Amino acid sequence: MGDFRRIADRVAGDIASGRLRPGQQLPPQRVFARQRGIAGSTAGRVYAELVRRGLVVGEVGRGTFVRAAAAGPYGQAIVEAATSAPVNLELNYPSAPGQSELLAPALAPLLRPDVLTEALRPAPATGTAVAREAVAELLATPAWRPDPDRVLFSGNARQAIAATLASLIRPGGRVGVEPLTYPLVREIAGRLGVTLVALAADGDGQLRPESVVAAHRTAPLSALYLQPTLHNPTSVTTSEARKREIASVVRELGLPVVEDRIWSFLHPDSPAPLAAYAPGLVHVVDGLSKRVAPGLTVGFLVVPEGRVEAVGAAVRSGGWSAGRFALEAGVRWMTDGTVGRLVAAKRADAAARQRLVGEELGGFSVRADPLTYYAWWELPVPWRADTFTAAAAAHGIAVTPGTAFGVDPKVTPDAVRLGLASAAVPDLRRALRTLASLAGGAGAGTPVRGGRIG
Secondary structure (H helix, E strand, C coil), rough: CHHHHHHHHHHHHHHHHCCCCCCCEECHHHHHHHHHCCCCHHHHHHHHHHHHHHCCCCCCCCEEEEEECCCCCCHHHHHHHCCCEEEEECCCCCCCCCCHHHHHHHHHHHHCCCHHHHCEEEEECCCHHHHHHHHHCCCCCEEEEHHHHHHHCCCCHHHHHHHHEEEEEEEECCCECCCEHHHHHHHHHHHHHCCCCCCCCCCCCCCCHHHHHHHHHHHCCCEEEEEECCCCCCCCCHHHHHHHHHCCCCCCCHHCCCEEEECCCHHCCCCHHHCCCCCCCEEEEEECCCCCCCCCEEEEEEEECCCHHHHHHHHHHHHCCEHHHHHHHHHHHHHHCHHHHHHHHHHHHHHHHHHHHHHHHCEEEEEECCCCEEEEEEECCCCCCCHHHHHHHHHEEEEEEECEECCCCCCCCCCEEEEEECHHHHHHHHHHHHHHHHHCCCCCCCCCCCCCCC
């Protein structure tokens, strides 16, 4: 019995060292047995052990593949470049043509020695009065404008989420989330000792208010984390009527909400946030990483009245404060019109990329808003999310399996999320064409239309 584990250890070492790369197909078990001079039954145990360790995925009739990313905390592939695939549809950072040329002028004044000295000092969670007013104007919609005195700042939107949840929930608490949620929230919850509770959505992907009540009755919820506008990964936007229903429920239960609006800038109609309907309970999270760039960014929080001190303390204690230099640059970009120009350019770019999705994946079950930078692809039978992800990696394309977004471990969506923002447009088209051919019947490891990327 120990022999097969030692062989599995050697294969695991090959995976860890990179000799076996993500997406690479292992030989059939009979070939593996012959190569190693072992019995076929032993080879079967080796492969089963590798699957158990989460190092490979396999499916009868398709083969066994090294996982597209090393096993680790859920969501890690969203945060880091976990693959060297030539076309990365995991990471999703939009960049408008001429973006650097637009951003550079605002940085020049910050490089003067007298200004730079001040810009390199730590920034408080409350930022500056000018920064708070600029953010209030940036986030305003026709039906809602945040109070500048309730605006706080963090290093990025992820830190804003972590600080808000830390300020609301003690270890052992329960947070209600949509059935598919931002992977990093799962990681944050794990670090805070918090349990995520999957709430139910209707056929349109909108949260069912009655599911909040049912979950709260089972065991009290401490808060909700929701993405009502351009939900990631489904791109669903909750209707005004449904927002009013959800707001009514959270007011009745006295339940705080963290509302993530990081992608809402792409929505042309600027729908009012949930905070407009339950201002005393909803904490709005947003930032500049998607609007501007991920490398020099600032996160925003708009908190209910009376919550500034508590959330600000969480920002400070977590080490999540915004850098003063980034804050000063962000204020200049917001007030001189640069952010507005970038938003317009990125809306047009997202629409063009979504047209590619329609052209190349039109025959499949794909959910995507015409103005988002991602698409949720429900894979055709018999593909599973993990095997398709590994097969895509074998063809030089990184995608995110639906399991990264699922909250209920008993529900594993056979879908992948395609991030459309980071790849060059010609590469994106070739990648989508290759994925369509792969999903349409060409087995992993078999040449497909478009071939290997890179």
